[in-house]
Amino acid sequence: MYKRRLKKPDGRKLLLYSRHPIPSDIEAPGPSPHASSSSHLRWHPLRGEWIAYAGSRQNRTFLPPAQYNPLAPTTDPAHPTEVPGGAYDVAVFDNLFPTLTLDAIDSPPTIVDTAPGRGVCEVVVFTQDERANLGSLPLWHLELLIDVWADRYLELGALPDVQYVMPFENRGVEVGVTLHHPHGQIYAYPMVPPIPARELERQKAYFAEHQRSLLGALIEAEIRDGRRIIHLNDTVVAFLPVCATYSYEVWIAPKRPASSLTDLTSDERRDLAVALKTVLLKFDGLWARPFPYVMVFHQAPSDGAPHPESHLHLEFYPPYRMPGRLKYLAGSELGAGLFTADTLPELKAEELRAVEVSFE
């Protein structure tokens, strides 16, 4: 993998990644529309969680017409986008409307504890081709992306302010996507956020008692059971977990407890790319239409402590429970935290298994 580091005229970083050497004459396009970024955290005393306030995001770009796609390669220097043209495969840059920034300052004191919204919010442009999507990318391209995500985990995780690095993709207007060009995001948080924190706490307790991975034990049981497995290769498995909250919730994980993307061997990265492509093609094949989802990576915190309990996995939360019917999070989910699933993962796994996909 080749990597080039550039700086935008407004100071934001721009990284280019490619499987081939990147021409040295590629420059960061500029200037960008002005965006002030200031965000801070406030402590929610009843829930015991931080809430991030990022006022600059209120007026972010909202489904612009195609000719204003800010993630398309710049073709005319007089009309710069966020990324340059030229020979590279993946671009990463600091979000123009970040929830977290390294230079965030604290807010004036208020009646609860506050903290600066320190961290990094990056945009990952998966490809220069705006008609592509993650599942349509060739395997080598997905492997490159896995290397990019691993590179970001290392580089962002090494920052003193960063405790947790989470790559994710929101796909589809149903989950609020404001730009259709294939892209994901990475949030580098100044704390281990509540959901990974809860998962890690459970994993830690299990590891202390059994000297093995909690997710690894679940994966073994899922493979033995078999009913919810939708893809299995030498080192990676994709399945609807027995405790799925969304109808088509899918997890992808290495069978062995690799704690983060950086721990994966090149064979495992290849197997992860195959599993990822298989799941994505099954999603889009299910109803012969682009299938919306939120996809997140859960891996070890970057807090400097060892995390032998951590077991890397991807979680997909697709909002549809059947064609045309969305799952809404409402009273029970938002107010009580009890998810009510209308479907059984065993039956939804059958649907996804029945979608045949082939590639290469």
Add this chain to the structure above:
Amino acid sequence: MYKRRLKKPDGRKLLLYSRHPIPSDIEAPGPSPHASSSSHLRWHPLRGEWIAYAGSRQNRTFLPPAQYNPLAPTTDPAHPTEVPGGAYDVAVFDNLFPTLTLDAIDSPPTIVDTAPGRGVCEVVVFTQDERANLGSLPLWHLELLIDVWADRYLELGALPDVQYVMPFENRGVEVGVTLHHPHGQIYAYPMVPPIPARELERQKAYFAEHQRSLLGALIEAEIRDGRRIIHLNDTVVAFLPVCATYSYEVWIAPKRPASSLTDLTSDERRDLAVALKTVLLKFDGLWARPFPYVMVFHQAPSDGAPHPESHLHLEFYPPYRMPGRLKYLAGSELGAGLFTADTLPELKAEELRAVEVSFE
């Protein structure tokens, strides 16, 4: 308040409430469309939470045309709805598509712990008038509803299987509402669900240290600060909490730490009705259109233990962050649990304060 207990032909309970005596000739309409209900819980080992699986809900009634409104009073016995006609104000009945039932049985064993989905799911028909909404009801009607919610808290909370009773309302297609007739729901859970459990844990720790209510201390600070208060009367306050997660998140609470609706005096119930009506009219007045929201009550568990730490409050989660722009829960909220707010509650409180409302 008058109350009459009826039974539907399919065995479900039907309760009528009124400020006047209820005529004895009102009968439960019947029969209902057949619905099989079976639900169970599965343990999510990584999150440490139960997930409820209720397959019968997948095909529940979805925005039927007006002439099939199942919550309208029955006018023709040959075409029964869920509720009778006649002189009463509020009806409560067992949900035809329940997530939890008292006779739920356990599922076959699987690779995680399971439990029967024991509990009660009730529908609360706020009024017979399908064109009304919670905010348009007169004060006496809201006071009656508060008495109904308190009655349900007592009756459901006394059931051996029930540990937590949560009345809530989902309002608007934006939060997935499938029937437009003004109604709410009550879930009586077999456990204290995760979000109230976390809130109670924090309240308990604070109470142990300070011998007073955590929410009470926050309310005092909010009143002193003043910027986020949108209504204040003798005993009840409505405000956007300093740590709001949604742009127009509003909490309503008694100033003193009443632990549940049943603890409120009749003066406090009146004041709560005034605060509730004020908030609802401000919501609908803001953009001169019905304002969608999820509204939940958080109060003391019904687990038999004393809960001096519990401080009753209502929380509103409105999905809009500005006209026409929804807040989507996506990568950071669903995958990390860190809420990112695009707006400051101080500014949103100004908007709601500027909406003048008057009644009675």
